[in-house]
Amino acid sequence: MNTAPPRPAPSEAIPSREALAADRAAALALTPVSRETEARLDRFVELLWTWQAKTNLVSPATLPKLWSRHVSDSLQLLNLAPSAKVWMDLGSGGGFPGMVLACALTETPGAMVHLVERNGKKAGFLREALRVTGAPGTVHLANIEDTVDRVAGPIDCVTARAVAPLHQLIGYAVPLVKRGAKALFLKGQDVEVELTEATKYWKIEPRLHSSRTGGQGWIVEIDEIKHRNPSTGHDGSPL
Numbered sequence: 001m002n003t004a005p006p007r008p009a010p011s012e013a014i015p016s017r018e019a020l021a022a023d024r025a026a027a028l029a030l031t032p033v034s035r036e037t038e039a040r041l042d043r044f045v046e047l048l049w050t051w052q053a054k055t056n057l058v059s060p061a062t063l064p065k066l067w068s069r070h071v072s073d074s075l076q077l078l079n080l081a082p083s084a085k086v087w088m089d090l091g092s093g094g095g096f097p098g099m100v101l102a103c104a105l106t107e108t109p110g111a112m113v114h115l116v117e118r119n120g121k122k123a124g125f126l127r128e129a130l131r132v133t134g135a136p137g138t139v140h141l142a143n144i145e146d147t148v149d150r151v152a153g154p155i156d157c158v159t160a161r162a163v164a165p166l167h168q169l170i171g172y173a174v175p176l177v178k179r180g181a182k183a184l185f186l187k188g189q190d191v192e193v194e195l196t197e198a199t200k201y202w203k204i205e206p207r208l209h210s211s212r213t214g215g216q217g218w219i220v221e222i223d224e225i226k227h228r229n230p231s232t233g234h235d236g237s238p239l
């Protein structure tokens with residue numbers, strides 16, 4: 001088990017090794033994975049600690065609960081799409097949920113996670129994370145809008161966390177969902193407000209799942225999307 005001490009910015013509180021280990025244990029009890037996946041996640045988390053000192057990959061305030069707030073939050077998606085092999089994560093940032101999913105799917109034949117990120121430093125981190133973990137993924141250093149239509153082959157599941165309002169995410173996901181993908185969007189406590197806004201533009205029948213990692217989080221699951229008004233743009237906004 002690796003609980004490498006973090007190298008936080010000077011203003012950040014340094015969590016103790018014990019606190020980090022306890023959070024890791026609690027997270028893995030909530031969302032269990034194989035020993036091999038645990039080892040890959042340890043390598044990923046260690047790399048994230050190292051890079052976090054120079055690139056802001058996650059909110060510093062969440063670092064003491066990195067495993068429960070970020071790793072478990074990502075892993076919980078696997079139960080909602082147990083047979084999905086090819087995933088696309090929009091706006092992957094520091095790798096949540098996409099990089100964690102790639103770590104968990106490494107032993108699954110045919111698995112592939114497309115990580116879409118327009119920030120060069122973060123895309124560099126994601127490439128390095130794929131290298132050190134050996135997880136099956138590919139990084140698209142690009143805008144989501146330019147990528148969703150261009151990736152060939154089937155996508156089973158499209159994900160996003162903390163990237164854009166729901167109506168915009170739905171607009172991004174339309175080409176993928178039309179090709180058969182399931183959308184799983186991690187959202188916070190304002191999910192109802194976001195859903196109300198989204199249904200102005202899109203005909204959807206979302207299923208809402210309460211986050212297993214506690215807090216006020218939700219997962220919005222969508223299998224079908226139709227334009228409510230054909231004269232709307234890619235993100236659902238009026239043309």
Ligand SMILES: C[S@@+](CC[C@H](N)C(=O)[O-])C[C@H]1O[C@@H](n2cnc3c(N)ncnc32)[C@H](O)[C@@H]1O
Pocket residue numbers: 057058090091092093094095096097116117118119122142143144145160161162163
């Ligand atoms: C707040 S971060 C969240 C990162 C990660 N999903 C997470 O939950 O930790 C949002 C990320 O999405 C990326 N992003 C936002 N809009 C994007 C777009 N249109 N195309 C590509 N990347 C985008 C940003 O560069 C940033 O890294």
